[in-house]
Amino acid sequence: MGLAGVLLLGGDIADGGIRGTGSSVGPVSGFGSVFVNGIRFITENLGIDDFDGEPGVPVEADLEKGMILQIRGEWQDDGEGQAELVRYDDTLRGPVTSVTQPWDDVIREGRIEVMGFEVILDRLTQSTLADLATIVVGQELRVSGWLQADGSFRASYVGPVSPGDHAQEIEGYLSVTGEEGNERYFVDGLELQIPSGAVCDELALADGTPVDAEGEYSGGAAFIVSNICNGPTAFLDESLDEDVQVAGVVTELFAGEFANGRFSLNGIRVTTDANTEVDDLAPSDILPGVLLQVEGRYVNDNGVLTLQAEEIEYRDADAGVEGLLDGVDGDVLTVGGVEIRQTPFTIREDDDDDDEGCPEVIGPDLVGRVELEVAGIQRSDEGYLEALEIECEGEVDDSGYELEGRIDALNKDPGSESLTILGVVLRIDADTEFDDVEFADLSENDRVEIDYSGDGSGGYIAEEIELEEDD
Structure with a gap:
């Protein structure tokens, strides 16, 4: 069953630092045991019966970053926990039926349909595909994500699945039409053919009920159900x-x-x-x-x-920076003057790659030798970027920096114009280019994308400024 709606059930902090005992559900952000919801859950004592997986993900070693897990266990106030049971379940599993917006690596967005269900890909979507841009119609995928109010899915993870050796799977809200005894069942327009004996005992086939169904996708005509149970809220x-x-x-x-x-x-x-x-x-x-x-x-x-x-x-990404690594102080990185703080929520997208220029730990020895692309949360009050995802590139082109975020402060005094984002003051000069906006029209809290460079004396100059529209 889909796990995205399961809540983390906790208790009061007890003697010895125990913070809670129950279930933690969220996307995997790292390994070394497994990190979920900012907690490092120790899994080394789990037996084979303590992991409940899916076809293609039968054991813990098959987990990938971004997969949404349910972990039952105990966690402490220091961010450590002990897992007693780990569960993973696909949200969608089946063929791609449309590529409505091919993945764009510049804006980090894309949209596909899996068995007719819209799947939204974004900068936080993790994937074990060679390239999200290579997704094609007919390709079999597994998706771990969140069901949204409009029936679409926001993908946390997208990966391949071998065709033909598994039941396909869908999740959504049930729509019931017809009179009693002649009901027809749909999920987001896809009709479900539900044979006798396929319905879980606790499930009432009522309109609006969240369901999770396994079976066979028969084109756009129907989904032939082999098993249907309550969806995420059943947990x-x-x-x-x-x-x-x-x-x-x-x-x-x-x-x-x-x-x-x-x-x-x-x-x-x-x-x-x-x-x-x-x-x-x-x-x-x-x-x-x-x-x-x-x-x-x-x-x-x-x-x-x-x-x-x-x-x-x-917990969403609303800012980002890209450019040469300028500094490292423990878990705090600096790129283009932006202070980047790593947390247990931070995902290293590339640390499983074989790029020798980007080892798993980003240390002081990499300053000036690698470029980072960081997406995270703009913490304006303290002037730093809380990293949600970091991608490291071992090839350096030294083409300056790119920053995306909301303007924290503006100085419009003639001769000393500047704007401040994430604690970085960016000077405006005669060579600064503006894309469909004038500096005089900018306001605090406007969302902008800026290309900039160092001025040779520790400061920074804005080269190009583009005003972005809020989603």
Whole structure:
């Protein structure tokens, strides 16, 4: 069954540093045991029966970064945990039926359809394909991702799967038409043929029910079901009344203010109150499709599954920098003057490659020898980039830097014009080019993409500025 909607069930911090015991669900960000939701779960003591996988992913060693896992176990306040059970399940598994927007490596976006279901690829999508741009119709893929409110999927992982030796798999919300006794069942327009005995005992075939089905995709005509069960929300037991933590996509727009607000995450209602802590967020930032991490208490509110949020964190990439590695101080990197902080959430996209110029650990010996492309969260209050993904290139072309983010400050005084992003002051001079915008028209919080270079004395000069539209 799909795991993207499973919540992380936790307990109070106990003596000895125990922070919680329950289930942690989220994408893998690293190995050395396995990192999920910022916790390093030790898996070395797990037996063969303690891993529940999929065709092609039968054991823990077959896991890849970006795959969304459910881990049952115990975790501590220091970010360490002990896994007792690890589960992986594909969100979609089957043939590509359309490439609607081929992958563009410059803007890091693409769209495909798998068995007619739209799959959105973005800068945080991890893949074991040779190149996302090589995806073609008919290719068999497995997708691990989040089901969004419009029925599309935001991919966390996309990878190959050998055709013919497995059941295909879909996930979505059930639509029921027809009179009783003559019902027809659909998921996002794809009709399901459900034979007797294929329905799990706990599943009610009702309109709007989230389902996960395995079977055979018969072109665009139908999906012949061999097994159909409850979808992601089936993992949420309404009898529970414990602390929870969950990472996922917003599926309903935020309404109200943080003192008394509501939105949905992975299809689950989330409420906020005056005690909810927010990390560098405004209500207007909580938009459908955005990745968040919520911690709070899961309750049954008059029959409605509700997560009362105690803390909300932004977990999506809204800024980035690319260029020569300028400095290393422990886990803090510097590129083009931008301070980049690595965390347990940081994914190294390239550290499984054989590029000798980019070893797994980025140390001081690589300063001036490699280029980094970093996507992350703009932490304007402290002026740094929290890295979500780092890609290292051993070939250096020394063509300057590229920065994407929101303007933190502007100086429009004649003769000393500049703008500041992520703590980097970029001077404007007569050679600075502007793409469909004038410097005088820029405002704080505008989202821009800037090509820039060093000025030879420790400062930086903007070479080209482009105003970007918000999604």
